[in-house]
Amino acid sequence: MVKKSFETTAIRTQIEQSYHREHSVPLYLTSSFTFEDAEHGSALFQGSAEGNLYSRFSNPNTSEFTQKLCLLENYEAGVSTASGMAAVYTSLVALLQSGDHLIASKNSFGNTLYIIQHILPKMGVEYTLVELDDEQSWIRAIKPNTKLLYLETPSNPTLKIADLSFISRLCRDNKIISIVDNCFATPYLQKPSEFGIDISIHSATKYIDGQGRVLGGAIIGNKEHIKHCYEFIRRTGACLSPFNAWILSKSLETLAVRMDRHCSNAMSIATWLTNHPLVENVIYPFLPHSKDYELAKKQMKLGGGLVGFEIKGNGNKAIKFLNSLKIHSLTANLGDSRSIATHPASTTHSKLDETQRLNSGITSNFIRLSVGLEHVDELITDIDQSLSTTK
Ligand SMILES: *Cc1c(COP(=O)(O)O)cnc(C)c1O
Secondary structure, three states: OOOOOHHHHHHHOOOOOOOOOOOOOOOOOOOEOOOOOHHHHHHHHHOOOOOOOEOOOOOHHHHHHHHHHHHHHOOOEEEEEOOHHHHHHHHHHHHOOOOOEEEEEOOOOHHHHHHHHHHHHHHOOEEEEEOOOOHHHHHHHOOOOEEEEEEEOOOOOOOOOOOHHHHHHHHHHOOOEEEEEOOOOHHHHOOHHHHOOOEEEEEOOOOOOOOOOOOOEEEEEOHHHHHHHHHHHHHHOOEOOHHHHHHHHHHHOOHHHHHHHHHHHHHHHHHHHHOOOOEEEEEOOOOOOOOOHHHHHHHOOOOOOEEEEEEOOOOOHHHHHHHHOOOOEEOOOOOOOOOEEEOHHHOOOOOOOHHHHHHOOOOOOEEEEEOOOOOHHHHHHHHHHHHHOOO
């Protein structure tokens, strides 16, 4: 079979038509599926026949969504989950057991760190946290019982980049499972499988939905790993709802065009901010002066939709800036068609103490923009008028 492009795969992969010959995939809102006869029911339960049985196990809409993701990122198997966090939690609990050791990036999503630091230890899983871009510390952290390595790249909110080839080699050499949270990059910008990463995780809530409507997540990888995750989800009920899967599968059809625009808007804004007298330390992986530029270029198709920067001056200029924005939304989400401005120090990262926060590069004047799909000139005008109030 000829390998199709990302765009055509995302648009043309769909479950079979029903007898109505619908063009767009229908929504299968059904909790269970009927058996052809008693023997068929028994065979479905035994696993000797394939097919849908109950929507906690599988459903045409969730299957379509995960199948598409697997094709887009070139993984063998996948399972979809109720949210990104359900995907993170499932992957860790399904693949680790008491006595195992886990190494994770300090720069991971806050709730992921909570699971690693507060929930997994109750199950007898120990951990070491390391800096995402400090390769020596990943190597030093390996113990005889290290089973799994977990990271996000680009990281939130300071957009650090990990070298995926290095990570995957380290894991192969030491028989460790590698997991990458690919939420910020999306399947369109970065394919962890190309670098040999075992498992890719998504919060589909972000760019995959792309319009801030539904929660969802997915775990994709090889059949053996995914089987463990599937068994866990099927029994614990962390499954994706068919309705959300239907939205997310449809959203994948437009992911490529949306990401192209998110990235070009973000690149324009990052470049413009670099020359702004009231701004310093603009972070965007594809800015040529960026520390991670070469690595980002190697791993990602484009720079992504997030931009970080600091507002110059003393005191909390960031609060003034946020309160003066007219187009940008103040909310905790990202990856939406609507642009969003966030102040990590007082919101997402407010639970860290001052030293931890500064070590992570999150100063009190640091702003994270999730650049949306509005006209870029109007976004720049909004940021400019708001910055002028911080003089
Ligand atoms: C939002 C997010 C999650 C969690 O996803 P939910 O869908 O909100 O549960 C996990 N990882 C990253 C990087 C995220 O941005």
